[in-house]
Amino acid sequence: xxxxxxxxxxxxxxxxxxxxxxxxxxxxxxxxxxxxxxxxxxxxxxxxxxxx
Numbered sequence: 569x570x571x572x573x574x575x576x577x578x579x580x581x582x583x584x585x586x587x588x589x590x591x592x593x594x595x596x597x598x599x600x601x602x603x604x605x606x607x608x609x610x611x612x613x614x615x616x617x618x619x620x
Contacts, residue, residue, distance in 0.1 A: 574586060574590070576590075
């Protein structure tokens with residue numbers, strides 16, 4: 569089973585390596601979306617301040 573075909577709803581337990589990779593990818597996605605959200609938030613604040 570590869571990381572591309574594994575589903576968390578599977579009846580098979582992931583290997584330690586696969587679980588580590590899944591968690592690493594989830595952390596990377598969370599960090600990326602957090603950065604995007606923070607950037608968007610401060611852009612909106614700057615626009616609101618400029619309009620005030």
